[in-house]
Amino acid sequence: MQYEGVLTKMQTEAGSPIQYYLVFENSFLNMNQLLGRDLEINFQGFKCLNCGKNKKIYRMGFCYDCFYKIPQAGDWIMRPELSTAHLGIADRDLEFEKKAQLQPHIVYLASSSDxxxxxxxxxxxxxxxxxxxxSQAIPIIEVPNRYLAGITEVALKDHFSDKINWKKMLVNHVPPIDLVSKRNKIKELLPDEVKEYFDTTPEHLYTLEYPVLQYPAKISSLNLTKTPAYGGKLMGIKGQYLIFEDGTVFNVRSNEGFEVIITVQ
Known part of the structure; x- marks a missing residue:
């Protein structure tokens, strides 16, 4: 069977294991059902997720012009401490930014690689x-807007990493970490503006199980602009990555805006 469309990040449903869905305009695939089967991915072109034009994707599924124009790609998305909607100050579109920034946010600890x-x-x-x-995650604080979450993350980055080693995550080299214990020692590291929210945030540890038949020993990343046609047996899904038997991994999210044909054998 063939499925054709523009890639967007896989939709997920919490469960044991997590369920993954690849959604196109007129069809969708439950990716869990394809484990152990051969897939072919063929790159057809680009389609910006904002303007819909056949223009090279720059970042986040958007072409260069859209990325530097639309509010969905403002700097505050990657750097929440730059949020200004709580001050009534626009970055690109104040109404959009109010809806996105002026809602409850969680600052958390997670174990992905470290x-x-x-x-x-x-x-x-x-x-x-x-x-x-x-593999696990725990909320530290819940705050009422994105700015407060951002300044909290900045303060904690002096003590904890904010990056993921995606290769360690995909080969499942994740050391055991007591997130509950780590979380409960953090209060004194928080900015004064948010300390009041610490004690009101529930201490709840989330454990996540991924649909993986076999983790790879070594990995290589599939780049569709360099390798426009690829085929392999799907052995797992973790994060937004498809994991194949030969160690090839494909990051669906980083290929948003790519038009593909997927053939299921």
Whole structure:
């Protein structure tokens, strides 16, 4: 069977294991059902997720012009401490930014490769952790806007990494970490503006199970612009990566805006 469309990040459903769905305009695939089967991925071209034009994708599924124009790609997305909607100050589109920034946010600890600190909207729990391939995660504080979450992350980055070693995550070299113990020692590291939220945030440890038949010993990343046609047996899904039997991994999210044909053998 063949499926054709523009890649967007896989949709997920919490469970044991997590369920993954690749959604196109007129069809979708439950990727869990394809484990152990041969897939072919053929690159057809680009389609910007904003303007819809056949223009080379720059970042986040957007062409260069859209990336530097639309509010969905503002600097505050990757650097939440730059959020200004709480001050009534626009970056690119104040109404959009109010909706995105002026809602509850979680600052968390997660174990993906090593321990990391991060920020997510409360509405994206546990989706954000699934997309990062976290084995476990625990909220540190829940705050009412993105700016407060951002300054908290900045303060904690002096003590914890905010990066993921994606190769360690995909080969499942994840050391055991007591996130509950680490979380409960953090209060004194928090900025004064957010300390009041620490004691009101539930201490809840999330454990995540991924649909993986076999982890690779070594990995190589599939780049569709260099290798426009690839085929292999799907052995697992973790984060936003498809893991194949030969050690090839494919990051669906980093290929948003790519038009593909996927053939299931």
């Amino acid at each position: 321990m990391k600190v991060g920020v997510t909207r409360k509405s994206q729990v546990p989706t954000r952790w699934i997309d990062q391939g976290a």
